[in-house]
Amino acid sequence: MTLTVAPELARSRRLLTGYFAGLGVVMAVWGARMPAVQHTAQVSTAALALVLLAAALGMVAGLKAGGRLAHPARLPVLLTGGTIGLAACLVVLGDCRSLGSLLAAALVFGAAHGVLDVAANAAAVRCQDAHGRPVMAGLHAAYSAGALAGAALAAATAHISHTVVFAAVATAVAAAAGAASRLTRCVAAPALEPVHHRVAPGPDGRRGLPKSRLWLLGALAAATLLGEGAAADWAAVHLHGLGATTATSAAAYAVYSGAMAAGRLVGDRLTARFGAPAVVRTGAALAALGLTTGLAGSTITFALLGWAAFGLGLSVTVPSLITAAGAGGPRAVATVAVTGYVGLLAGPAIIGALATLTALPQALLLPALLAAAVAALAPKALEKPTS
Numbered sequence: 001m002t003l004t005v006a007p008e009l010a011r012s013r014r015l016l017t018g019y020f021a022g023l024g025v026v027m028a029v030w031g032a033r034m035p036a037v038q039h040t041a042q043v044s045t046a047a048l049a050l051v052l053l054a055a056a057l058g059m060v061a062g063l064k065a066g067g068r069l070a071h072p073a074r075l076p077v078l079l080t081g082g083t084i085g086l087a088a089c090l091v092v093l094g095d096c097r098s099l100g101s102l103l104a105a106a107l108v109f110g111a112a113h114g115v116l117d118v119a120a121n122a123a124a125v126r127c128q129d130a131h132g133r134p135v136m137a138g139l140h141a142a143y144s145a146g147a148l149a150g151a152a153l154a155a156a157t158a159h160i161s162h163t164v165v166f167a168a169v170a171t172a173v174a175a176a177a178g179a180a181s182r183l184t185r186c187v188a189a190p191a192l193e194p195v196h197h198r199v200a201p202g203p204d205g206r207r208g209l210p211k212s213r214l215w216l217l218g219a220l221a222a223a224t225l226l227g228e229g230a231a232a233d234w235a236a237v238h239l240h241g242l243g244a245t246t247a248t249s250a251a252a253y254a255v256y257s258g259a260m261a262a263g264r265l266v267g268d269r270l271t272a273r274f275g276a277p278a279v280v281r282t283g284a285a286l287a288a289l290g291l292t293t294g295l296a297g298s299t300i301t302f303a304l305l306g307w308a309a310f311g312l313g314l315s316v317t318v319p320s321l322i323t324a325a326g327a328g329g330p331r332a333v334a335t336v337a338v339t340g341y342v343g344l345l346a347g348p349a350i351i352g353a354l355a356t357l358t359a360l361p362q363a364l365l366l367p368a369l370l371a372a373a374v375a376a377l378a379p380k381a382l383e384k385p386t387s
Contacts, residue, residue, distance in 0.1 A: 008186050009127065011183060012123070012127045012130075013127055015180060015186065015187065016139055016187065019083065020140065020142040020143040021142040023146065024144065024146025025149055025150035025153070026086055026087065026150065027150070028147040029150045029151075029153060029154050029166065030109075037094075037102070040097065042097075043102065050103065051102045051103055054104075054107045055107065055109055058108060059110035059113050061110075061111050062112060062114020062117070063117060063118055063341070064114075064338065066117065066119055066330070067330050067332075069115070069330075070118050070119055075122060076184040076185050076187060078118075078119035079184055079187065080178070080184055081115075082113075082119055083177035085112035085116075086116055087173045090109070090169065091166055091170045092105045092108075093109060094163040094164075094165075094166030094167060121333050121337070122326070122329075122330040122333055124322070126187065127139075133268070134269075134323070137265075137268045137271065137315070137319040137320075138265065139319070140264050141261055144260055145261055148254070148261060150169075151254070153165075209332050213381065214328060214332055214335055216381045217324055218335060219339065220373075220378070221343065223370035223374055224314055225340045226350070226367055227310065227347070228314070229343070229346075230348060230367045231252075233348035234352075235253045236249040236250055237360060238303060238360055238361065239251075241360060241361075242299070242300050252303070252304060255307055255308050256311035257311060258308075258311070259307075259310075260312065261315075262312065262315070263315025276323065277378050279320070280316060280317050280378040283313040283315065283316055284374040285375040287309060287312075287314045288368045288369070288372040290305070290313060291306050291364070291367065291368040292368045295361045296361075310368075313371065318340070320382055324381065351363045354366065
């Protein structure tokens with residue numbers, strides 16, 4: 001049995017690592033070249049916000065559709081089709097010259113992103129369950145590494161038209177997905193059929209997580225991703241307010257992302273040894289303490305260390321929440337992802353509103369407080385379901 005299962009497991013994990021990394025590259029290149037997209041289409045900042053909203057709405061629709069479609073037998077098609085669709089949309093986004101075309105392309109781009117996100121995470125839960133040990137953090141580390149590589153690529157090709165860069169990245173990603181399409185069948189192999197980590201039928205006879213626990217997982221995902229949105233949009237502004245140079249300010253999010261990637265690389269080993277509740281609780285407490293300390297200090301060094309501690313501390317939270325949701329099937333994964341994405345979208349705006357009432361350092365205490373809440377509620381949310 002071991003001789004039959006092991007190759008399927010290894011192949012599945014390698015492929016999923018590639019899919020997560022590819023998704024990170026695409027999203028980072030899209031985000032980093034956003035100013036060029038705005039300039040080419042001659043749209044205002046307010047109009048660009050509508051484009052991002054369209055992408056967000058598309059992603060929510062894609063997450064919901066992916067949750068309904070992500071039966072194990074369909075995962076290979078969703079992974080390949082979602083990746084090629086996402087790549088094709090990136091090419092179209094690079095050619096958009098009007099607000100209308102941007103809105104339409106962004107909507108479909110978001111939908112493809114959502115379908116691919118659910119499929120990749122549902123397949124990752126299945127792969128992890130077949131392994132019988134944590135591998136989710138490592139797969140999410142591949143996304144973080146891909147995002148860092150995509151950001152570096154975007155910076156290195158800043159002198160090249162974004163249309164050309166989008167087309168080149170999309171061609172490479174789509175070609176890789178097409179070449180791996182036959183091998184992707186391994187993620188649906190019977191050898192990977194989960195045999196544990198299931199939830200017993202509820203009072204209505206259906207299997208799934210209790211609604212109260214599912215919404216708790218979603219709330220913690222929203223709290224965590226609100227912090228990620230805060231780091232992406234406000235970390236550089238925070239450093240700039242302390243007198244940092246433009247280059248140092250821009251490095252704040254890179255420090256946060258690098259720390260998160262590093263934490264995910266060791267997250268699986270820590271989870272296997274100490275358990276997800278303990279690792280998430282300790283990490284979230286570190287995030288809360290680190291960011292609070294960084295905000296309280298008045299030096300650039302303290303601020304950078306604070307953002308690094310915040311990224312490191314929260315690195316294993318989302319993979320652990322997705323793992324817990326996976327016990328309820330792909331729809332539960334989609335529900336937690338949708339709820340978490342609300343936090344990612346709303347967080348920067350909420351912090352901006354709070355900053356206008358107080359000051360940015362005080363407003364950024366919100367993600368620190370939410371990290372403390374994650375630390376307090378992690379044991380309840382991540383307890384193993386009864387069978």
